[in-house]
Structures are given as structure tokens and as C-alpha cells.
Amino acid sequence: MDDDASRRTFELLANETRLGIISALGEASGEGGYATLAFSELQAATGVEDNGQFNYHLQKLVDEFVEEREGGYALTLAGIRAYQAILARVRSESLSIDPFEIDGTCRCGEPRHAWYEDSRGHIGCLSCGDLEFRYPVAPNAIDESEPDTLLNALNRKLTRDYLSMFNGICPYCTGRSTVRLAESEEFYDEVGMTSTPVNVHAACESCAWFLYANIAAVLILSPPVYSFIEERGIDMWNEYIWQEILDHEVTDIQWEPQRVEGTFSLAGDELRYVLDADFRLRDYEIVTDE
Ligand SMILES: [Zn+2]
Ligand SMILES: [Zn+2]
Structure with a gap:
């Protein structure tokens, strides 16, 4: 520079x-x-x-x-x-929004909450301390008296940044972003987020913007999974990214070279995928319950 x-x-x-x-x-x-x-x-x-x-x-x-x-x-x-x-x-x-209950339950069985603090939206559990999402959101579209506006703003921001960063373009500087699978406990510990066995990391080569994401949340936006959900009557554009629309399970992880196998299940049907280092979901099959 x-x-x-x-x-x-x-x-x-x-x-x-x-x-x-x-x-x-x-x-x-x-x-x-x-x-x-x-x-x-x-x-x-x-x-x-x-x-x-x-x-x-x-x-x-x-x-x-x-x-x-x-x-x-x-x-x-x-x-x-x-x-x-x-x-x-x-x-x-000047903006902060106290935790309020949202749809869905934490894996501990208690309700999930959302809140706004330090210029970031958060989705997590007050009972066990699980923190699933934590991401900067500009406050312009958030109205303190209508907490749902926080959910909409956080959802739009996550969707935009995930789609952009995980498709190779930084939404902030239009630099190239690179994607890899990450164990990432260190980062998650540092910010107090709950790590899953495999997370996805994207980083911009120009401005150094980066993000870590739950692999399921990123793949939900990929065309095959999106269609799989849509064909079963749910339009993801009307859902929050953190909503538990479908079950997801990682069935195998290899780190050298990077490769993940996993399964999404919805309404008795499964989408089984294999993902390799370039992070393009090409190799998958749909197994229907018939
Ligand atoms: Zn919990
Ligand atoms: Zn950038």
C-alpha cells in the first residue's frame, strides 16, 4: 500500500x-x-x-x-x-440490543437468543454460553424498538458475505478470497464462539478481511443444497441462515489433502456430498425415501 x-x-x-x-x-x-x-x-x-x-x-x-x-x-x-x-x-x-428469544433451540435444549453488541449481531444461548454466529452488521437498518430488524440485517449481511467470500470475491475491496477447511479452535476460543469439528475459513488476499463459518451454513447457499431445500417446499431466501431447516452431519474429514463428506437430511430424503479443497459442491447424490 x-x-x-x-x-x-x-x-x-x-x-x-x-x-x-x-x-x-x-x-x-x-x-x-x-x-x-x-x-x-x-x-x-x-x-x-x-x-x-x-x-x-x-x-x-x-x-x-x-x-x-x-x-x-x-x-x-x-x-x-x-x-x-x-x-x-x-x-x-449508540446502538445495543439486549438478548431476546428467537426460534429454535440450542443443542442444550434451551431457547436461542439474538443480541447486538460491539457493532456485531450475535446468535447464541444464554444458558450454556454457546455462541453460533457473531458478525459485524452496520446499524443503519436496525431499529432498537423492533428487534426483528436485527435478525433481518444480520441474515442479509451473513448471506451476502458468505456468498461473496466463499465464491472468491471479497465484498469489501473486491480482492480475491481464498477458501479452506479449518479446525480453527484457536480463533473460536479467542472470540468465545462454539467450534464445530470442521469449519470453513475464507480470507481476502488484498484487505485481509476474513471469516470463519460453520460448514453447513455456507453449503446451504450452494446451488445443489439450495435446490434440494427448495424442491421440498422451502425457499431459503425467506429463512434465516441460522434456522435449523435441515439436519447436517459430517461423516468423514481428511486434512491432507482437504476433503469432507457429509449428509444433509430433510423430510426423509438425503443429500450426500463430497467436498474437496476448492470448495465447490460438485460431487453429490440425492437419496430419496422411496
Ligand atoms: Zn445452550
Ligand atoms: Zn478485501
């Missing part, structure tokens, strides 16, 4: 007036697109009275975060990204 360029980016943003300009342009935008504000409108929205001082800060942002166009000023793509980061930060600092 270019140190000078990234230092410049942070220096440009380390100023309240400049953050105010980016926020004002973002807030003035709506469904139809990003707003263009005339100099005087932008100055009023930012709340800086001194023309010279306001113009000084605005010019610092021009070309990088703000562009001048007919009718005034608008956010560039980098400006939009900065605005999204400001929004996520402002809201996540």
Missing part, C-alpha cells in the same frame, strides 16, 4: 468541518441519487459561517472526496464510501 496516499486520506478527513461537508452532502441525498448542493447551500448545511474558512476546507476535499459539477458540489465514489463509514460509526456507537 502507498503510505503517502493513505496518510493523505486520513489527514484530509481528520477535521470536523470536512467531515461535516461529507455528511451534509450525504444527508441531502435521497433515493434518486446523490445530491449536488450549491456552495451556499452546502455552507449552510455544514453550519460554518466564515466563507473563507469554509471554502478552504471544501477545496481540500475537492478531487478526492468531493467533485465540482454544474450546480455545485457532490460526493465522489471515495466520498460516498467515507459517508457510509461516518454513518456506520455514528450509529453503532
